[in-house]
Amino acid sequence: MAIPTSPKERNLNASAAVAAAVVPAAGRGERLGPGAPKALRELGGVPLLVHAVRALARSRAVGLVVVAAPADGVAEVAALLDSHGLDGKDIKVVAGGATRQESVRLGLAAVPAEFDVVLVHDAARPLVPVDVVDAVAAAVRGGAVAVVPGVPLADTVKRVVPQPGAPEPVLDTPDRACLRAVQTPQGFRHATLSEVHEKALAEEAGGTLPPVTDDAGLVEHYGGQVVVVPGHEEAFKVTRPLDLVLAEAVLARRRASDGF
Template identity: 65%
Template sequence: MSDESRAVRTAVVIPAAGRGVRLGPGAPKALRTLGGTPMLIHAVRAMAASRAVSLVVVVAPADDAVAVKHLLDEHALPERTDYLVVPGGENRQDSVRAGVEALPPDIGIVLVHDAARPLVPVDTVDAVVQAVRDGAPAVVPALPLADTVKEVAPPVEAGGPEPVVATLARGALRAVQTPQGFERDLLARAHASVTAEVTDDASMVEQLGGAVVAVPGHPEAFKVTRPLDLVLAEAVLARRRANDGF
C-alpha cells in the first residue's frame, strides 16, 4: 500500500432509518435484536472491525436519532473508530446523502453498508476498501447465483401465474451485497445527479457512466429481510460464538 493510500481516511455510512415491514411488526429493522444485541450494533461492529475504517456514520430515523446515539454510546467500539449519528430522510437515497454530507473533509473513501447485513466478515470489508485504494472508483461485493433465474412478464390476471419470457445465463449474473465502496467525490456526485429511485448506490454510479467492479462477497453477508433470515442469522451468530468466542 502506498503512502498516498495510507493518508486517505475511510468512513462508512450505514442507513438505518427504514422500518423493515417485511420482517413483521415491531421495532425498526435495524433495532431488532440478534443474539440479544440490536442488529445495528452488529453492523457497526462489523465495519469497525476493519482497521481501514476510522469513522462510522449511522443514519437513524429522524425521531429516533437521540435514542440511537445513546444506544451506540452503550456499546464499546474500537478506540480507533469514531462515530456520528445523523437523522435520515424520506427514503434510502435521502438517508445515504445525509450521511455523505455529514462526513469531514479528510474522508476520501466511503463505504455504504446495510444495517440489515449484520454479519459481514471483516475480510469482505477490507477487500472492498483495498479495491478502491487500488484505483477502482466503485466496488461491490458479489456472489454467483446458485438458482436458475427466469425473466417473467406480468400475469394476465392479477394474482395469476406469471408467463416466463426467458431463462437468463446465470454465469454472468451476481447477487450484490454491501458494503459498497466509492471514491467520495464520485458518490457525492452520483447522489447530487441521480434522482430516480434505485436499490443500491452502485447503480447510481452506473447511471453516471462510472465504472463499477465486483470483488468476492461472502454467504454470511446476507440481508436480514424476513423472519426466516433472522433465524439463519441467529444460527450463524451462535456458531461463531461457539467456535470463535465471537
C-alpha cells in the same frame, strides 16, 4: 463516542484509514413484521445495527462510521451504540431521511472531505465478515471508482413479465454464470458518490430518475464503471423472519467457535 472535531484530527484519522462508512438505518423494515425498526431488531440479544457497526469498526480500513438514524431517534441510537462500547472508532449519528437514498445522502454530508473512500453498508447485513469490508476498501484504493461485493447465484433465474398474483410468462433464462447477488458494503471514491447523489437529487426533483435500489446503481445510471469483488455467504440481508432465524444460527456457530 469520539468524533473528530478539528481538521488536524480528521487528517490524522484519514491518513491512518482512508475509508469512512455510512450506514443508512432509518427504515422500518416492514417485511420483518410489526415491532421496532428493522435496524433495532435483536440478533443474539444485540440490535442488528450494533452488529453491523461492529463489523465495520473491526476493519483497519475504516476510520469513521456515520449512522443515519430515524429523524426522531438520533439521541436514542447514539446512546444505544455508546452503551455497547463502540468507542474504539469515531462514530457519528445523524438524522436520516424518508428513503434509503436520502439517508445515504444525509450520512454522506457528514463525512469530512479528507476521507477519499466511502463505504455504504446496510444495517440489515449484521454478519458481514471483516475480510469483505477490507476487500471493498482495498479495491477502491486500488483505483476503482465503485466496488460491490457479490456472490454467484445457486438458483436458476427466470426473467418474467411481472403479474403479481397471476402466472407470469417467462421471457428468458439468463446464464447464471454471468450473474452475481450483490451485497454491502459497497465502496466508492468520495467525489464520485457525492456527484451521483447530487445528480440524482436533481433528477428526482424533476421526476425523471428511474428506480435505483443501491448506490452502485446510481453510478451505473450516470455512466460510471462498477466492479465486483468476492462477497461472502454470511453477508446476507436480514429482511424476513426466516433470515433472522438463519442469522441466529450463524451467530451461535461463530460464538461457539471463536467467541464472537
